[in-house]
Amino acid sequence: MKLFNSRPDIFGLNRTHLLNNLNDLLPAVSQSLEHLQSTALSRGIDLKPVSTFRSFEAQKNIWNLKASGKRTLLNDNGEPIDFNSLKPVEVMRAILRWSAFPGLSRHHWGTDLDVIDQNYLNTNPDYKVQLIPSEYQKGGPFADLGDFLNHELQDSDFFRPYEIDRDGVAPEPWHLSHKLSVKNFNNFKIQDFLDFLDSPHCEDIELLDAVKEEAEFIFINYFVNISSP
Ligand SMILES: [Zn+2]
Structure with a gap:
């Protein structure tokens, strides 16, 4: 079959549950997070994830x-x-400004979280x-927390891919990416996305025709278009 079957890690297909599990991060990412949390705590900030891994099904x-x-x-x-x-x-x-197309979310990787x-x-x-x-x-x-991240993130293993408004995804000061995400990011090519759109996984996605028509623009503007580490 196609590439996506051998790369479930990229498309969020390695887990099918609909709910977020706040502990669903790669072990190295959890370790870096603990370090960042303890630095934050020393400044009186209780840095907590509210979203970590999100499956393809959940994003869909x-x-x-x-x-x-x-x-x-x-x-x-x-x-x-x-x-x-x-x-x-x-x-x-309007959706893409705030939510990724299923399969293109960085939350599929176990390297990204919202805090x-x-x-x-x-x-x-309340x-x-x-x-x-x-x-x-x-x-x-x-x-x-925002101020802490502005100043301390550069000395951590994390960066903010949606730090400024690049006319793609809206600025998300809460979204952190671990540097391990760079490997997935660099290995993810436009052809992977085009093949994936033609796969059975995407059959029941709303607006699929509109998405296919602008697939290249979506990939470049809402996925590739990030602030680098
Ligand atoms: Zn996020």
Whole structure:
């Protein structure tokens, strides 16, 4: 069969469960995380992952809910957009700003995670984490964590692939990638993605025709287009 069957690690096919397991990181990544957490703790920050490994099935579920109007779409400012006013290609681009196409998520690798400061939740138990940039900026609930990452991440094993707005994925100050992710990233070619789109795994993905039409643009603009380590 095709390449993707021999590379389940890249497409998130090595686990099929729908739910996140917060301990699902590669052993070396967990070790680096512990180190980063202890540095954070010495500055009074309780750095905790809220999302780690995400399977292809889980990402497909997110995509299909958004692509069928069952989950709210957001504009660049994080405000809701009217699903019914959008053409399929506009829906697709609105999703890609905030969510990866299934198979293209860095959360499929066990090297990437989203983090918050648990300290804030301990004192504000009713607070609902949104994962939006303002939470990590001055005055936001995770401002101390944002500041810590701005200054300390370069001395760790992690980097932020969505550090600035590159017109692809919106800035995600909470998303950390371990340097081990570079191997998967470099081995992942456009042809892998094109083959994968034609595979049975993708048959029940919403907006598949629109995605196939812009496959190259999607791969380059929303996957390759990141801040390097
Ligand atoms: Zn993330």
